Amino acid sequence: MDITITPKKLSGPITPPPSKSQAHRLIITACLGAGVSRISNLNFSQDIRATLFCMEQLGARWEQTDGDTIQVTGIGARKSKSDSRLPRFDCGESGSTLRFLIPIALAVAGGGVFTGRGRLMERPQQPYFDLFDEKGIFYEQRDGVLTVRGELTPGDYALPGNVSSQFFTGLLCALPLLDGPSRIYPTTALESWDYIAMTMDALMGAGVVVTEPHGESGCFHVSPQAYSPIDRAVEADWSQAGFYYAANGLGNSVKILGMNAGSVQGDKIICPYYARLCGGGPVELDVSQCPDLVPPLALHAALRAGESTRLVGAARLRIKESDRLATVTSELRRLGADIEEGPDFLSIRGIAALTGGDTDSHNDHRIAMMLAMAATRTSGSVTIRDAGAVAKSYPDFWSDYARLGGVFTRTE
Structure with a gap:
């Protein structure tokens, strides 16, 4: 789809x-x-x-x-x-x-x-x-x-x-x-x-x-x-919440509910990392303990106009559903982002806005969700190939996206 x-x-x-x-x-x-x-x-x-x-x-x-x-x-x-x-x-x-x-x-x-x-x-x-x-x-x-x-x-x-x-x-x-x-x-x-x-x-x-x-x-x-x-x-998922934090970092107004601030989930670190990305100046974030947050963090960083961000300690992303260092880089670049990958890091220079265009999830649920949030801050429409990959972890993602006001069409 x-x-x-x-x-x-x-x-x-x-x-x-x-x-x-x-x-x-x-x-x-x-x-x-x-x-x-x-x-x-x-x-x-x-x-x-x-x-x-x-x-x-x-x-x-x-x-x-x-x-x-x-x-x-x-x-x-x-x-x-x-x-x-x-x-x-x-x-x-x-x-x-x-x-x-x-x-x-x-x-x-x-x-x-x-x-x-x-x-x-x-x-x-x-x-x-x-x-x-x-x-x-x-x-x-x-x-x-x-x-x-x-x-x-x-x-x-x-x-x-x-x-x-x-x-x-x-x-x-x-x-x-x-x-x-x-x-x-x-x-x-x-x-x-x-x-x-x-x-x-x-x-x-x-x-x-x-x-x-x-x-x-x-x-x-x-x-x-x-x-x-x-x-x-089962608690609400802090790694999935990361995409809604990224959306808010791009200027959306999503109210994130139901999260356990005392959770043992390591991805609750999205809260201080989000705050740092919302501030000014260069930012370096160690993602070795939270690799699943890299797609939303990279997206947020891509729209920090005029500011630089490095996501480090990310070598294990190369053996996920896709090589996420490569796919985050390639797909955000398709939308105009200024991003480079290294062996175990991403280097991002923030810009004011993204363009539209054709993208590919690479059959990776987190890449598909990253691109969906990116589309809230593009100058043109965004097509995501194999967008059904979200079913791997979040089967209701597209219905939730529509409920929040997202507008899209499907092609089977």
Whole structure:
């Protein structure tokens, strides 16, 4: 689906959709628990449906009891089980689903066969492979299919701190299911602490305690524990709120509602970052802890007329749904922005207004939403190719955009 937007300011109240990052974690903890859990304020995006499907393959069951509420019957997993047939996991385009499920599948079912779409199976899994080589776990990746088989055993697990937090989360969820204590050692400073904090919050809510006694540079201690049922509501998503902050930075009048200022979501840093971009003078923002905010931050920076902005610590954006350093740069340039990419940064010189034109989401939901907000400050219409990519995380994005006054036409 392509969308052509007629430039028009947005105004009115909006509550961003539920946090995809938190929802993944709550679904997994509920499915690993014994008994029945309840999760409310759930957004059935493509990524969330992928996690629900994959947990079903491990034996969990769920039903939708209300529009945004599910009841989950967990598997009560504690330790590794053997089965001659490995379960198959279609992870869609969800990197979280894939990386979370790999060690969980080893702990619960002795492994699994993983597939996906888009760029998912090209995204690196080397941190796991290095551990599997050490632990004697079989893995094979061929023709877009990853097979892992073996026994996840208690012990020590070393991971570089500058890899995706998804590797830490997968192990933190899986290791309590084993029959002995384990430790996870970050070998370098952690770059995704806030996402790990979200994982530990979800685990604690399910009665699983992970001790991490030496601060962000210490090791995580994980003991054998059973998951308890949960009753949780998913918070509104600070990463999606970032696009509405960007819209306001471009002169729109969107009232952002329903956000938890005390959330463990690291992307709540959008508030001070937004304030800095609204001020004058050169600005440098470290995005190593909030990579999903780069598209809206880059857009806001592009319209800081006469001011320069650098977004640094962004190397991991090259292995997202698209190479986001490249696609943010190419698509904002199509609209007239003055932006350059480096190996791990974006350098932006603000201008007064953007032009219209044809753009491409590159099948990346965050690029599509960035371009939609950009169209509120262009001199001509903006066409976004493959604008349906927003369904990956925010299926109601275009209806919310229209409700705020956005004007567009669709071409299927």
